[in-house]
Amino acid sequence: xxxxxxxxxxxxxxxxxxxxxxxxxxxxxxxxxxxxxxxxxxxxxxxxxxxxxxxxxxxxxxxxxxxxxxxxxxxxxxxxxxxxxxxxxxxxxxxxxxxxxxxxxxxxxxxxxxxxxxxxxxxxxxxxxxxxxxxxxxxxxxxxxxxxxxxxxxxxxxxxxxxxxxxxxxxxxxxxxxxxxxxxxxxxxxxxxxxxxxxxxxxxxxxxxxxxxxxxxxxxxxxxxxxxxxxxxxxxxxxxxxxxxxxxxxxxxxxxxxxxxxxxxxxxxxxxxxxxxxxxxxxxxxxxxxxxxxxxxxxxxxxxxxxxxxxxxxxxxxxxxxxxxxxxxxxxxxxxxxxxxxxxxxxxxxxxxxxxxxxxxxxxxxxxxxxxxxxxxxxxxxxxxxxxxxxxxxxxxxxxxxxxxxxxxxxxxxxxxxxxxxxxxxxxxxxxxxxxxxxxxxxxxxxxxxxxxxxxxxxxxxxxxxxxxxxxxxxxxxxxxxxxxxxxxxxxxxxxxxxxxxxxxxxxxxxxxxxxxxxxxxxxxxxxxxxxxxxxxxxxxxxxxxxxxxxxxxxxxxxxxxxxxxxxxxxxxxxxxxxxxxxxxxxxxxxxxxx
Numbered sequence: 001x002x003x004x005x006x007x008x009x010x011x012x013x014x015x016x017x018x019x020x021x022x023x024x025x026x027x028x029x030x031x032x033x034x035x036x037x038x039x040x041x042x043x044x045x046x047x048x049x050x051x052x053x054x055x056x057x058x059x060x061x062x063x064x065x066x067x068x069x070x071x072x073x074x075x076x077x078x079x080x081x082x083x084x085x086x087x088x089x090x091x092x093x094x095x096x097x098x099x100x101x102x103x104x105x106x107x108x109x110x111x112x113x114x115x116x117x118x119x120x121x122x123x124x125x126x127x128x129x130x131x132x133x134x135x136x137x138x139x140x141x142x143x144x145x146x147x148x149x150x151x152x153x154x155x156x157x158x159x160x161x162x163x164x165x166x167x168x169x170x171x172x173x174x175x176x177x178x179x180x181x182x183x184x185x186x187x188x189x190x191x192x193x194x195x196x197x198x199x200x201x202x203x204x205x206x207x208x209x210x211x212x213x214x215x216x217x218x219x220x221x222x223x224x225x226x227x228x229x230x231x232x233x234x235x236x237x238x239x240x241x242x243x244x245x246x247x248x249x250x251x252x253x254x255x256x257x258x259x260x261x262x263x264x265x266x267x268x269x270x271x272x273x274x275x276x277x278x279x280x281x282x283x284x285x286x287x288x289x290x291x292x293x294x295x296x297x298x299x300x301x302x303x304x305x306x307x308x309x310x311x312x313x314x315x316x317x318x319x320x321x322x323x324x325x326x327x328x329x330x331x332x333x334x335x336x337x338x339x340x341x342x343x344x345x346x347x348x349x350x351x352x353x354x355x356x357x358x359x360x361x362x363x364x365x366x367x368x369x370x371x372x373x374x375x376x377x378x379x380x381x382x383x384x385x386x387x388x389x390x391x392x393x394x395x396x397x398x399x400x401x402x403x404x405x406x407x408x409x410x411x412x413x414x415x416x417x418x419x420x421x422x423x424x425x426x427x428x429x430x431x432x433x434x435x436x437x438x439x440x441x442x443x444x445x446x447x448x449x450x451x452x453x454x455x456x457x458x459x460x461x462x463x464x465x466x467x468x469x470x471x472x473x474x475x476x477x478x479x480x481x482x483x484x485x486x487x488x489x490x491x492x493x494x495x496x497x498x499x500x501x502x503x504x505x506x507x508x509x510x511x512x513x514x515x516x517x518x519x520x521x522x523x524x525x526x527x528x529x530x531x532x533x534x535x536x537x538x539x540x541x542x543x544x545x546x547x548x549x550x551x552x553x554x555x556x557x558x559x560x561x562x563x564x565x566x567x568x569x570x571x572x573x574x575x576x577x578x579x580x581x582x583x584x585x586x587x588x589x590x591x592x593x594x595x
Contacts, residue, residue, distance in 0.1 A: 027328035030307055034318040035077045038068055041315065042080055045069065046089055056093065059100055059107040063125035064316070066093040070132035071319050074139040082142055087149065090132070094152045097125070101156060105163035119167025120174035123181035126160040127231075129153055130184035131319050137188075154189075161185045165197045171377075172214070173221040175201045176228030183235040198232065209347045212247035217348055217379060218269035219255075219262045219278035222248055226286045234289070234324065242293060245286055253302060254343040254352055256280050257359050257388060260309060265363045265383050266348040272381040274395060275576065281310035285320045288327055297335030304334055342420050348379075349414040351423055353480065357545070358488025361386040362423045362478050364414030369427065372454060382408030384425055385478060385492065387594050390545035393511035394594065396575055401496055401586070402503040402558060403472045404431035404455060411476070423478040428471055428498075431455065435466035471498045472586070481593070489595035496588040503558045506582040506592075508533075508549060509575035514542035516578050518550075522559070530559070530579045538580055553582040553590050 025033070044052040045065050056062045069090050072080040080086045101107055107122045109115035133153045136146050164178050164185070179198045186194040206229070207215035214222050226245045233241040255263040260280040264271040271278055280287075284306050291299035306314070321327050341354040349365020362385055367378040374380050383396035399409040411425035431454070441464045448461035477493040496504050510516065518538040519531035531538070537550030559581045584590060 024304055025307055025311075027330070030311065030314075031318070031321055031328060032077060033311055034315050034321070035072075035075055037312065037315040038072055038318055039079050042069065042072055042086065046085065056096075058110050059097060060110065060121060060125050060128075062093050062097055063128035066090055066097075067128040067132040067319050068316065069093070070135045071322055074135045074142070075322065082145070084145075087142075087145060091149045091152065094129075094149060094156060097129070098152060098156055101159060105159035105161070106167065107160075119163055120169055120171075120177050122160055122167070123164055123174075123178045126157060126164070127177075127181040127184055128319075129160075130157060130181070130188055131323055133157060133188060134184070134323055135319070157185055157188065161189070161191070161194065165193050171221070172207045172216055173224040173228075175204070176206075176225045178228075180228030180231035183231045187235045195236070198236070202232075206244050208244050208247065211345045211347050212244075212251035213266075213345065213348050214248060216268050216377075218267040218271050219252070219264050219282075220267075220271050221269055222252070223282045223286075226283065230286050230289060239293075242290060246290055246294060246296070249283060249287060249290060249299060251343075251345065252280065252283060253298060253337065254341060254345075256302075257354075258357065260306065263350075263352060263361050263386070265361060265381050265386060266345070266350045266365050266379055267381075268367070268377055268379045270376070272379060274381075274383075279310065279313075281306045281313050284310075284314055284317050285327070288331075289324075291331055292327070292329055295332045297333055298337070300331040301334035301336055303331060344414075344416055344420070346414070346416075349411070351414060351416065353488070355488035357390045359388045360480075360488065360490060362414065362425070364411035364423075364425045366410040368410040369412045380410065382410050384409070384411060384476065385490075385594075387490065387547065389488070389547050391542040392514055392540055392545040392547045393542075394508060394540070394547055394549070395511045395577065396507070396509040397492070397594075398507045398509070399474065399476070399494070399496075400505045400507070400560070401429075401472055401474065402505075402560070403429055403499065404470070406431065406455065409474045409476075421480045421482075425476040425478070426474065428473045430469055430471050432467035432469045434460065434462065435468065437461060437465055472496065472502060473498045481595075486595050489593065492592045492594065494584075494588060494590045494592070496584075496586050498586075500586050502586040502588075503556050504584045504586060504588045505559050506553075506584075506590075507559070507575075508538075508580040508582075510540045510547075510578045510580070512577040514540050514578075516540050516580070519552075519580050522557075522581075527579075529577070530581065532557075533580050533582050540578070547594065549580070549592060549594050551592070553584050555583045555585045558583060 044050040047053055056065060069086055072078040073086045075081060102117050106117040106119060107125050109118045109121040115121060136150050164182050169175055179201050182194045182198050214225050226248055229241045229245050232238050252262060261277045262280060264274050264278055280302060287299045288303045290296055291303055339356050343352045349363060351362040353360045363383060366380055368380050371378060382398045385397040387394040400407060406429050409427055412427050415424040448459050450457055450459050451462045453462050475495045479491045481489040481491055518536060519533045522530045522532060532554060533552035534554035535552045537548055540547045
């Protein structure tokens with residue numbers, strides 16, 4: 001066995017934790033693994049009967065696969081290096097894309113999305129195609145064989161560039177997708193028009209707040225923005241654009257758990273529902289580039305952790321590693337993540353706490369109080385507390401008073417105590433009964449304007465009616481318990497007041513995969529895997545990790561959480577996994593300990 005592979009064992013025996021770092025894979029070993037993984041995917045793409053081949057009808061997927069096939073074809077380490085069948089496959093993909101390309105140079109979005117002649121989707125596709133074309137151009141030994149394919153790709157790219165120089169967008173990150181794609185096109189076929197369009201979008205300013213969060217607050221689309229800005233920084237030699245990427249990546253590291261899962265509850269996009277947790281490995285290329293460019297030890301540690309944990313998920317990053325060989329230079333020394341961290345993100349109404357294997361999130365940054373709407377592009381997740389202990393995850397804590405069917409509690413902000421250990425969430429909900437219209441506003445025909453009550457619309461001319469108003473105030477205090485409580489133990493104090501006699505439901509949603517004890521199954525429940533915690537403590541165990549919650553509370557069997565607004569395009573708020581309910585009646589006061 002090579003000596004290098006014995007080092008982890010020697011480190012364990014000798015008590016030298018840092019010696020194990022020598023066993024980390026080198027960049028050359030990482031690339032070699034990714035080459036093998038990419039080679040392993042090619043047979044499915046080449047087989048017309050495979051499910052993978054069926055997805056090639058989508059322009060973005062077809063472009064991505066073309067890029068990865070070009071990586072294999074041009075890479076001397078690949079078993080498909082200069083393989084004629086692979087080149088023929090690349091040519092077929094390019095031919096079909098040229099057939100799908102509209103006269104204005106655009107490509108359509110995926111069938112299910114329904115966005116025709118989409119400039120941003122075209123930009124995603126063209127970026128892949130430009131990377132593939134770059135690799136084919138650099139592979140001078142195969143130029144005679146690849147000339148027809150490169151000519152076809154050049155036509156696709158040239159027509160697409162004309163679109164991106166005039167085409168519009170409909171989300172914030174699309175601007176940076178288009179800019180990044182134009183940077184790749186500029187490196188292949190320079191034109192002042194490309195740079196002018198990039199500068200036009202950059203002239204709007206980058207949509208990043210003082211906390212490092214981009215405006216969509218999404219772990220999906222922050223990556224898209226980081227990638228586009230990185231393309232500009234590298235290909236147009238604009239190093240100043242590394243700064244917003246750095247700030248965003250440092251925030252993301254504070255939002256990451258030990259396994260790389262990222263907190264998404266503050267997002268304004270579909271990842272806020274947390275059904276498919278986004279992970280740090282998606283940011284591998286920006287992290288690696290900035291670790292090298294800025295000698296950033298914390299980013300270097302994140303890169304090493306991703307390579308050790310998620311190497312099988314990095315195959316698509318091989319194209320960047322081949323296009324930009326400097327990315328494979330040795331990393332700087334790593335700065336490990338702190339075992340204890342408190343990060344408040346005030347402009348997102350978010351607080352993150354890590355205490356060894358425990359992490360907690362407090363969220364009070366919903367857009368709901370300002371806009372009173374559920375829609376794509378708004379942060380409306382009613383989860384205000386999340387807790388994780390190793391493999392055991394309490395994905396959501398939510399509260400819903402039965403007050404005029406207004407639904408979930410969504411805080412009007414987050415207040416943090418000076419010592420950073422107490423967090424306060426608060427919301428006052430209003431509803432009204434209406435009196436007759438004043439005489440001067442009455443219409444003998446009974447026809448009044450269609451207006452919004454705040455809960456629903458009706459032809460009642462609500463703004464001009466006297467109101468008998470009712471209110472309900474909810475205050476939730478989250479306090480980190482001091483020793484001798486277990487590290488990372490929290491006390492949640494609930495106070496729901498003003499209007500008496502209102503049923504209150506508290507929902508604890510656990511991630512599937514564990515065993516729940518101490519709670520009572522709901523009888524005759526339409527929804528399975530739901531429980532009451534009437535008294536005492538419940539425990540949720542996954543492997544050797546257990547979350548404890550209690551004491552319970554029970555006043556009624558009401559568990560409806562939905563209210564009148566519950567979903568948005570591309571997502572909905574129903575949680576998966578076991579759910580534990582506590583219930584009460586206003587004035588409701590209860591203290592729950594989670595550890």
